[in-house]
Amino acid sequence: MANYRASDSKREQFRRYLERSGVLDTLTSVLVALYEEPDKPSNALDYIKLHLGAAGPDPADAEALRLELADLQQKCNLLLEENKTLKNRLLQYEASPDEAAA
Known part of the structure; x- marks a missing residue:
C-alpha cells in the first residue's frame, strides 16, 4: 500500500509541475483546436506539432x-x-x- 501512495505523490507532483509550467494549458488549447477543426487533418500528430511550433x-x-x-x-x-x-x-x-x- 505504501508503494501505491508514493506513486500517487509523484504523479501529483508531476501534474503540478506541468500545470505551473503552462504545459497543460497549451496542450489543452491545441487539443481543443483540433477537436473544433471542421475538417479533421489526416495526421493529427503533425497538426499538434505544427500548432505547438515543433514542426520544422x-x-x-x-x-x-x-x-x-x-x-x-x-x-x-x-x-x-x-x-x-x-x-x-x-x-x-x-x-x-x-x-x-x-
Missing part, C-alpha cells in the same frame, strides 16, 4: 528561401561592383585640388 520548416519552403537568398546575394554583389565602378568614374571627373587652384 516545409522542405519546399526552405528550398525556395535558399534560392531567393542566393539570388539576392548575387544581386547584392553586382550592386557593390557597380557602386565601386561608379565611384571610380566619379573620382575621374572630380577636379583634383591642384586643378581647382589653377
Whole structure:
C-alpha cells in the first residue's frame, strides 16, 4: 500500500509541475483546436506539432528561401561592383585640388 501512495505523490507532483509550467494549458488549447477543426487533418500528430511550433520548416519552403537568398546575394554583389565602378568614374571627373587652384 505504501508503494501505491508514493506513486500517487509523484504523479501529483508531476501534474503540478506541468500545470505551473503552462504545459497543460497549451496542450489543452491545441487539443481543443483540433477537436473544433471542421475538417479533421489526416495526421493529427503533425497538426499538434505544427500548432505547438515543433514542426520544422516545409522542405519546399526552405528550398525556395535558399534560392531567393542566393539570388539576392548575387544581386547584392553586382550592386557593390557597380557602386565601386561608379565611384571610380566619379573620382575621374572630380577636379583634383591642384586643378581647382589653377
